Amino acid sequence: MDIFRWDVTLTVLGVVVPIFAALYEFVFVGRKRLGYRVQMDTVASDEVHSSYAGALQRLERDGGDPLLDPSFVLLRFENNGATHIDESDYAVLDDDRVGIRVAFPGRRVAGLVVTELSHEYLRPSFEGDSGLHVRDGVIQLPRVPMNRGTHYKVLAALEREEGETRAPGTEFAPPRVIGGIKGGVGSGDIPETRSRTGISLPTVALVCFLVVIIVTQLGISLSADDENAPLDCASGELTLTGSTAFAPVLDEAADSYESSCPDAEITVAAGGSAQGLTQLDRAGREHPDGRPPMLAFSDGAKDDGHPQLLPRPIAFSLFTLVINEDAGVLDLTPEQLRAVFDGRLTNWTELGGNDVPIRLVGRHDDSGTRRVFQRQVLDGDREPASTSDNCRDRDPGADDPVIRCERGSTDDLLDAVAATPGAIGYAELGAALERDELPRARIAGHEASLEAADHDAYPFWETELAYTYGELPADSLAASFLRYLTNQVGQDLIRAHGHRPCAELQNPVLCRPLTDD
Template identity: 85%
Template sequence: MDIFRWDVFLTVLGLVVPIIAALYEFVFVGRKRLGYRVQLDTIASDEVHSAYGGALQRLQRAPDTPLTDPSFVLLRFENNGATHIDESDYAVLDDDRVGIRVSFPGRRVAGLVVTELSHDYLRPSFEGPSGLHVRDGVIQLPKVPMNRGAHYKVLAALERAEGETRAPGTEFAPPRVIGGIKGGVGSGDIPLTRSRTGVAAPVIALVCFLVAIIVTQLGLSLAAEDQSAPLDCASGELTLTGSTAFDPVLRAAADSYRDTCPGAAIEVRTDGSAQGLAALNRAGREHPDGVPSMLAFSDGPKDDGLPQLLPRPVALSLFTLVVNEEAGVADLTPEQIRAVFDGRHTDWSELGGAPTPIRLVGRHDDSGTRRVFQRQVLAGDREPASTSDNCRDRDPGAADPVTRCERGSTGDLLDAVAATPGAIGYAELGAALGHDDLPRLRIAGHEAGVEAADHGAYPFWETEYAYSYGELPADSLAASFLRYLTNEVGRDLIRAEGHRPCAELQNPVRCRPPNPQPTG
């Protein structure tokens, strides 16, 4: 197996090269470095006569003896290494006071001054018998101890040497600096340096190298994304059916999975928990291998008679009761809610609300939400049959004193409650939160919430199960989607719709609050 990875190699290379460059610059090469710059080298005679030449026209070697073809040179000597330089670092004999000698081919030095000291501690190095001298037209500079970054400047007046000629307009030959530093750059010579007015070529080369590394890595990453899908991606077709309460989560998860794994085609077809379970059971019996590419989601456990359907807890789903604004109620006890739904109360004024008839909006008998409501809030009692189609007027001859209607989906129920004066219904919490015009009813003073359910104070919740027909092949799209739904991305989607992922509960296997209490 080829274990060489270009992305890892480039990453290591991008780290190693700058480290080596830094070590080379500051540890090896730059450990001790003394350099010089020629900041000025120009003639002192005028090319065009000026009335203001003054002293510049009177440069003299002796009275009435002017300098021959005079010129000025300004030299800067600097410690541009990483450590300080001591007197003993100069590559001369110990008893030699001179550390550096500077000559000028074709010219001789007529005089000099030290014009600038970066630090006052440099001054004693040039005073007294320090070694600062001009001998035979050559500048002699003392062995100056210099800390890192220290510098001094020397201004010299020169004239053309005897027997030398220079054509007008020609440049002078550069100065020759003779000296060395023990353990310095290369052979220890004192190199010519340049003012740092721009970016150094090695720096530009290093930046270009790093940019090339980054661009190459980006290209490899994009190529890898184009050539291969993420590790847990699966292709094929998958149908998601069942709970309408869980429909928003399923649609968001399906869209996200398709974006991550383009080879997957996922259809969401939610018609209710009971219908979804029945469709899955039927598809499993009809499939030639008994492994249909289908998952059914149910609010609560399956009914008896479906032995081939295997459950997997996915989320704790919260539900809530919603009322029309004209009802004038905000909080009911479980006993009052049961009295409303079994027909013992017909007007909200009987419960301290507005004088408005009570109208009940429920779900069809195959709805998982309805079954949760009956089991958790009505203490197992069934809702009576519908007495109305429009939720406002009872059917003629109906014996039930309360107007009851049913709707096939969560959205239709919420719309019906919002449009019907005095109506009350129930829905999944995330969907109810999307209807700002519908007050959510508290149960015994508690709003729908995981914390209240955890402490047994809020009864209207249920486990959301994902059902498969038998065991799923590990490499199937259905198994991959279930793993996706329960990982970090899927958990975020579940939370966004008002549910709580089972993995975040104290007992994720049962997907129950830690201390559930029986509802009374």
């Protein structure tokens, strides 16, 4: 018997190598990483003999004396790691407002400006008594909280230190950046980065490796004499309804199942958790055998009134708050959230943000995501009714102190929050992660994560349940699809969309089909 199997070996390599590459990039190399670039370091005095030099010939100190060998330096500081950087991440004492110091050997700073903020919410970090100073010719930069991918630039005018000499045409020594990040790469230093264009060599090598793996496995598959039908295939028609937040998983799982089982036809018609449960209950009562070819997926447990519907835990779903970047707020306590959504707070300045009116974007009343938000975040209070169709203008006759609008799907809500200044809404985490332009607000300092939810620090989560009308026949397409959704292939799909399979949780109590109180 041939024990060695090429297909298994190639599969293992195809999985292990990308995982190792990802771990290397995002764990060993790309954790918390704050870097800088010297985008310009040029002397302003060597080439000013032109008649067009203008103001460059009059670079002066505050007292009117000309600068010695004036030069300009443009520095870019960027969060190029895999996680966010908070004020507490800077490797300085707690009472030190300065996070980074920049010295220029042989030169002193004559003036500076902070320019090109990648996001407006960075501005307050440089205003007032923030720690931004020039002291003893050294730039002192405050401890700026920076989301992943954000940056700011510092433009400085410098002059040669008295007593220092420099031959014409020679360059000054490069700047020296002093600072560190707790838990950062290596020793936590702030390294100088390089701007790169094109695809990196490691990326090309990894892509080529995966192409070879795929082509080789395809050749093995085509040459194999395997006429057996896929395991656990069922035929017939099946409708999947309910949660729009879980619909992307169902779409991909249905396509994958149909590819393996060509005699099956699965339709995804998600219109909201409550609507899906009602449709399943009606279909079961009207079906001659009481076994409708339908499954309903719900964000959380059903309401009273559907005694024939039986739940089956499928996944642990995290939800998050999304907020328009104009708001200038990224962290809210549960008490502040309740004050925002019940209309007691009407402008983001009341929460330390920008002078922008608060606008609320919610889901329709039959949305499971809305019910989770009301139950887990608003302490069971219901969101008031909509007062606007376009999320910007109040409907005639509406007297709510804030503008509220509702959207029928997760994608529509995300679009509305992104397009409406000062808007805040809520969505399933996997969908929100795909929208880079939408900041995700923390709740009491905690991001949406399995670890935070497991320790009762993050409240906005729920169990994704599949409901059946009574017990399913073991050979039915519905039963086969549920088994498929909870086996390895289905778990991979669930995980890929930001959820976690219930079977993987260390604390199985998190996945529980509880009824509403």
